[in-house]
Amino acid sequence: MDISYMYLNGNTSDLQDLYEYRVMGTLQPGDSIEVNTPLKVLPRTNNSIDGMQVSDFSNQRTADGQGWNTQEFGLLAHFGKYVSPLDYWNPENQNVFIATIDDSDGLPILAKDVQDLMPIISRNLDAFTYSNIRGETIPAGGAAYTGSTVTIHLAKLKGLDGQTPLTDELHNEGYAYNILPDGTEQPTYTFTLGTGGSIFGDNGAIIMNETKYNGRTLGDAYLYMHKLIDAKNETYPVSSKTTWDPNAYKDVQFYDINGKKIDKPANASYTVQKIDANGTATKVANNEVDMTKDGVYQVTYIYPVTGSVTVKKTITITVGKGNPTPVVPGGGGSSSTPTTPATTPSNNSNFSNGTKNTTEPAVPNYAAKEGAAVYATKKIYLYKNATFKKAQRIATYPKAKRVNRPMFVVTDYARSKGGVLRYKVRDVNHGSKTAGKVGYITANRKYVVPVYYASMPKDKKITVISKKGVNAYRNVNLTKKVKHYKKGAHVKVKKIVKHNLTSRYVLSNGDYITGNKKLIIQGND
Known part of the structure; x- marks a missing residue:
């Protein structure tokens, strides 16, 4: 018997580069041949799990006896590269889930409306289970090969803050996971290791692992979902007539569970809230948007898709100039920030609810100076206004390890409606999807502290x-x-x-x- 070898990198004897070998010759009845091939566990590369085939080409010649009929060879065995389930979703990776919907041709495309809501995969490892090719559960750290499966338990997935169920966040943005015939959302998605697919993004480009979207690295776990409501923020000029009627549903589009556009469902409804200059929301008695004067409104459309799945979509309607710049107590009546210079925190010009007092400095001694950098030691939010309201959150910053703590530059100061000091900041977390955002964060020292040391260590x-x-x-x-x-x-x-x-x-x-x-x-x- 003759054995011929082929290597990936030319003439070499390195088995790691072995591409193929062929055993040529004739075996007599009762004869056998044994070939031992040393295998080496290699790291997962390029998001693929390479397969190895052992094939039988004997007695598969073409009719004229020349060459091999490659369409008829017998496949005896198919092996896969070993992958540890824990390595497959490396906890150090910052890759996020990919949100996908079907386009008109049934091809999976990026759900751009909610992609920025997708959390980091490695922070949701408790939502994964693994099975081998025989369907047996693989214990943590066990061996998985091509053909093994990973199951994502959707109800266990958490949103960006690490606490809110991702399901709730999707429902509030007009989306739901795949809805089953019984009207419930599919509880799990199962993927086969080594058989990944393609997701299409902008301009038909294929999205693969390591692709960046809004500064976040896309992973290789796809969450298929339905888009059920689509609506956009709108701005209208002041009018002598009420020209915008949320009850007309002309600025919102509904879809069925198959992705087909439908007219306004009979059970759909809406609520209207007026948002004042401090971000406080007040329910409008008749759910009307007053077009006769400047103002800001939030309209929430509610769509009970099935008996167990209800989705919502909130949009902002701005009339004319919207709201004036909020007046902060002690700010002179026309500014959104205190008038006390940031460079003189010991200044005793004090304010509270618009009047002078002697109980608290306008900018306390502990406050970071304007232009200084601060970071969050616990979970915080970035708000649109100094009076914190959930509806006015711009970004969420989960508690992180010291080296990864979110950092901001203080650009100004403000007070909440109740007189609590806030930092007006700019997000300087380069490479993050929130980089450059401007808003207000807490000035509480239990949550936010200066980035730079101001003292010597005891042991120097x-x-x-x-x-x-x-x-x-x-x-x-x-x-x-x-x-x-x-x-x-x-x-x-x-x-x-x-x-x-x-x-x-x-x-x-x-x-x-x-x-x-x-x-x-x-x-x-």
């Missing part, structure tokens, strides 16, 4: 915690790099100095290192 040592390490520089403005310190390095410092609204630690040789708490920590951590 700091530890590098940044995954990429940090550099030491010759100059206080962190120019002229002189040394790099890897994560975990312990560095001795002799003093701390201010540089504009940041801080630097000075090393014994006079070099400077950042005082950013996301990059270093005091002491020998």
